[in-house]
Amino acid sequence: MDDRIRQILAEHARLTLDAGALAPDDDLYQAGMTSHASVNVMLALEDAFDVEFPDAMLTRSVFESVSAISAALTELDATEAAA
Amino acid sequence: MSLRVGIDSVEVVSVRDALEAHGDRYLQRVYTPGERAACARDDGSQDPERLAARFAAKEACVKALHAGASGIPWTDYELHRAPGGQPELELHGGALTLARAAGVEDLAVSFTHEGGLATAVVVAQVKNPA
Numbered sequence: 738m739d740d741r742i743r744q745i746l747a748e749h750a751r752l753t754l755d756a757g758a759l760a761p762d763d764d765l766y767q768a769g770m771t772s773h774a775s776v777n778v779m780l781a782l783e784d785a786f787d788v789e790f791p792d793a794m795l796t797r798s799v800f801e802s803v804s805a806i807s808a809a810l811t812e813l814d815a816t817e818a819a820a
Numbered sequence: 821m822s823l824r825v826g827i828d829s830v831e832v833v834s835v836r837d838a839l840e841a842h843g844d845r846y847l848q849r850v851y852t853p854g855e856r857a858a859c860a861r862d863d864g865s866q867d868p869e870r871l872a873a874r875f876a877a878k879e880a881c882v883k884a885l886h887a888g889a890s891g892i893p894w895t896d897y898e899l900h901r902a903p904g905g906q907p908e909l910e911l912h913g914g915a916l917t918l919a920r921a922a923g924v925e926d927l928a929v930s931f932t933h934e935g936g937l938a939t940a941v942v943v944a945q946v947k948n949p950a
Contacts, residue, residue, distance in 0.1 A: 749841070751834060772879045773830045773838070773872075776850060776894075780842040792914070793891040 738815070741785055742806050746770075749777040761804040766797070775800045782806065786815035821925075822946050826883025829939040830876045835868040850875065850894040858900065872938035873931045874899045880942040881909055881927065887918055899929065907931065909942065923947035 739761065746765065747756035753769035770778070778800060783789055788810065790799070799809045838846045847856055847866065851874060859870040878897040882888055896915035902908045909927045911919050919927075924944045931940035 749837070751831075771830070771834065772828065772882075773834045773875050776846070776875075777834065777838050777841065780838070780846055780849070792893045795893060796891050797888040 738786075738807055738810060739803055742782070742803050742810075745778060745781045745785060746803070749781045750774050759803055761807075762802050765801055765803075770800075772797075778806075782810065786810050786813075788813040788815045822948055824884045824886070824944040824946055826880040826885070826942045826944075827939070828876045828879035828883065829937050830872040830879070832868050832872045832933075832936050832938060835872045835875065839866060839868060839871075850878075852895050852898045854900055855898060869933055869938060873933065873940060876938045876940035877907070877909060877929050877931055877942065880929070880940040881911075881915070881944075884927070884942040884944040885915070885919055885922060885924065887915065890914065890918055892918065919944075 743756045743759060746752060746759070750756065750765060750770040751774045752765070759768065779790055790809070790813070794809055799805055851859070851871065855874050856866065859866050859874065861867050875894075877899045878894050881897045882892075892914040896911060896913040898910045898912065899907055900910060907929050909929045911927075923946045925947050926945040928943045929940060931938060
């Protein structure tokens, strides 16, 4: 799951560093992800994992790191959609 | 009475990317029907610069209200034009509830475009707790 998350971050988060080199707990906002880019990331995650983030999960902390995103997807019972 | 301020900048290219990648789903999750109507061009497509200004205003308001941890949809923050043409923020749902609980009595917003960036500032007037 984390590799797919990193791939989505590379495509949509507009990071200032290589998404493949992110540690699980690295702060994505400090790595250059803006609040608008986090919307792109959220929508891409919904496509990739066949989930919908409910309003209660639209918080800054849910998208702040690879591990936080992974935990949120697990909570949503995400299943990785076919590429 | 005290004041709170929030500021945010949005790259227009990021909005363009979102429109290309996610289309209507992006528009419906982030912008109200009134905002989408205000950002529509004559040919029916959406103007990414106008959308970027509205997103910047929403995020600036999130910061002014200290709402980043509250799980409030973007459509609860709505930017529109007053009859005189000046921009105004209208809150709905969870954003309105949070603002009332925080003692927010008034909001003011201003935004600008420059060099591929849209930037907005929001000032909230807050009643001091008794």
